[in-house]
Amino acid sequence: xxPGEDTALDQAFLIQFTGSMAAVAVLVGxxxxxxxxxxxxxxxxxxxxxxxxxxxxxQRIDQLWIARxxxxxxxxxxxxxxxxxxxxxxxxxxxxxxxxxxxxxxKNGLLDIRLGEVxxxxxxxxxxxxxxxxxxx
Amino acid sequence: xxxxxxxxxxxxxxxxxxxxxxxxxRMGLVRANYEPKDTFxxxxxxxxxxxxxxxxxxxxxxxxxxxxxxxxxxIPMTAVWAWVLVFLLEDKIYYWFHRLAHERRFWxxxxxxxxxxxxxxxxxxxxxxxxxxxxxxxxxxxxxxxIGFPPAMVAIQKGISLVYQFWxxxxxxxxxxxxxxTVFNTPSHxxxxxxxxxxxxxxxxxxxxxxxxxxxxxxxxxxxxxxCRYGIVKNLATFNPIRVAFHxxxxxxxxLMGARSLRDAALYLFGRPGWSPDxxxxxxxxxxxxxxxxxxxxxxxxxxxxxTGLTPDVRSESPA
Numbered sequence: 270x271x272p273g274e275d276t277a278l279d280q281a282f283l284i285q286f287t288g289s290m291a292a293v294a295v296l297v298g299x300x301x302x303x304x305x306x307x308x309x310x311x312x313x314x315x316x317x318x319x320x321x322x323x324x325x326x327x328q329r330i331d332q333l334w335i336a337r338x339x340x341x342x343x344x345x346x347x348x349x350x351x352x353x354x355x356x357x358x359x360x361x362x363x364x365x366x367x368x369x370x371x372x373x374x375x376k377n378g379l380l381d382i383r384l385g386e387v388x389x390x391x392x393x394x395x396x397x398x399x400x401x402x403x404x405x406x
Numbered sequence: 407x408x409x410x411x412x413x414x415x416x417x418x419x420x421x422x423x424x425x426x427x428x429x430x431x432r433m434g435l436v437r438a439n440y441e442p443k444d445t446f447x448x449x450x451x452x453x454x455x456x457x458x459x460x461x462x463x464x465x466x467x468x469x470x471x472x473x474x475x476x477x478x479x480x481i482p483m484t485a486v487w488a489w490v491l492v493f494l495l496e497d498k499i500y501y502w503f504h505r506l507a508h509e510r511r512f513w514x515x516x517x518x519x520x521x522x523x524x525x526x527x528x529x530x531x532x533x534x535x536x537x538x539x540x541x542x543x544x545x546x547x548x549x550x551x552x553i554g555f556p557p558a559m560v561a562i563q564k565g566i567s568l569v570y571q572f573w574x575x576x577x578x579x580x581x582x583x584x585x586x587x588t589v590f591n592t593p594s595h596x597x598x599x600x601x602x603x604x605x606x607x608x609x610x611x612x613x614x615x616x617x618x619x620x621x622x623x624x625x626x627x628x629x630x631x632x633x634c635r636y637g638i639v640k641n642l643a644t645f646n647p648i649r650v651a652f653h654x655x656x657x658x659x660x661x662l663m664g665a666r667s668l669r670d671a672a673l674y675l676f677g678r679p680g681w682s683p684d685x686x687x688x689x690x691x692x693x694x695x696x697x698x699x700x701x702x703x704x705x706x707x708x709x710x711x712x713x714t715g716l717t718p719d720v721r722s723e724s725p726a
Binding site: 286290293297299300301303304306307326327356359363384389 | 417421424425428429431432438439440441442443444445446449450453456457524525529635637640641642643644645649650652653654656657696697700
């Protein structure tokens with residue numbers, strides 16, 4: 270490589286990288302401006318059951334609690350808890366032990382469940398109280 | 407010609423096409439959904455992929471060159487027949503690379519991030535791997551250089567394939583004319599590939615030509631009665647690009663730490679995604695089988711549908 274060419278390459282890369290970051294910012298800004306996400310009305314019980322049914326079709330739901338403003342849900346299914354958490358205008362669902370759900374930290378109206386995955390570190394659901402008053406024995 | 411990089415040349419087109427898709431969707435003229443955080447993650451993954459690619463580009467280029475020095479034939483880069491041949495061979499290699507990347511966990515760990523969006527728009531096309539070079543799938547293309555195709559020619563054809571695959575990541579295009587749907591990979595076919603519906607899992611691996619899926623029994627048309635739900639079997643609960651890039655590698659590492667035998671370790675690494683020693687997780691095949699059983703669908707016979715896993719109602723469906 271002739272002298273100085275490596276510096277020119279570095280500069281070219283830096284310019285390209287900076288330009289790309291600017292393009293990313295513009296496109297994300299445009300997407301935000303356009304407001305063309307999927308309609309994401311708060312969950313109701315039917316919708317929550319549908320979504321949980323997609324991920325856990327064979328899991329019977331004994332009890333279901335919808336988080337405030339419908340931004341998630343938690344269901345009891347035997348010894349399991351099924352968690353539905355809003356991610357942007359979509360949802361992610363996870364299954365964990367019921368003990369994990371009941372022992373999760375509840376503070377200031379927020380239930381903070383550690384899911385323990387890199388892909389899904391935690392689920393934070395807003396409830397008026399936890400464990401819920403209507404929890405079946 | 408050796409310096410021609412179709413992907414770099416196409417970047418301005420990529421940006422303009424995304425702008426156009428967003429604006430037209432905003433005007434209600436085409437179907438497209440963009441969620442800002444999701445869009446950020448897709449574009450950040452694309453940018454990160456370009457940077458990460460630089461780390462292994464030298465090794466890949468050197469390996470291609472070394473293999474080419476031991477080539478069997480001299481194939482001229484200027485001959486039309488050579489381009490036709492490299493197009494077909496590269497596309498077939500892409501099919502097998504893509505199938506491997508879905509059906510074996512080690513390579514899925516690298517490829518999965520491309521499927522993590524719950525949206526399907528042009529920005530999703532740019533949600534590319536950061537670990538492809540490390541995963542070593544590039545080795546699959548080396549035989550082309552061994553045959554005698556110049557490495558630059560192979561690189562250009564790979565670039566053309568990637569550029570082609572950009573435009574099929576959209577809901578704005580319904581179905582193409584029947585002849586086109588029969589031969590080429592299209593938005594409709596690729597929507598199926600990105601869907602998490604049990605019927606659609608691990609289908610339509612094609613790059614440019616859909617004929618490979620038809621030949622090797624992995625073709626599944628998009629059905630009007632079954633809209634695609636995009637994402638992966640266990641959707642991510644994060645938009646963090648670092649987590650998106652490495653989550654499956656981390657999951658593999660965790661499984662390997664807990665493996666009770668060498669066999670288990672090997673299957674955690676190279677088995678089908680979803681494999682587990684106690685069967686507590688599900689592979690795509692198992693999910694599809696469970697769905698088929700629940701739907702009361704007739705079990706496909708080994709001679710016809712076993713390869714495809716297609717139920718009779720699917721086989722009778724043809725692309726519009």
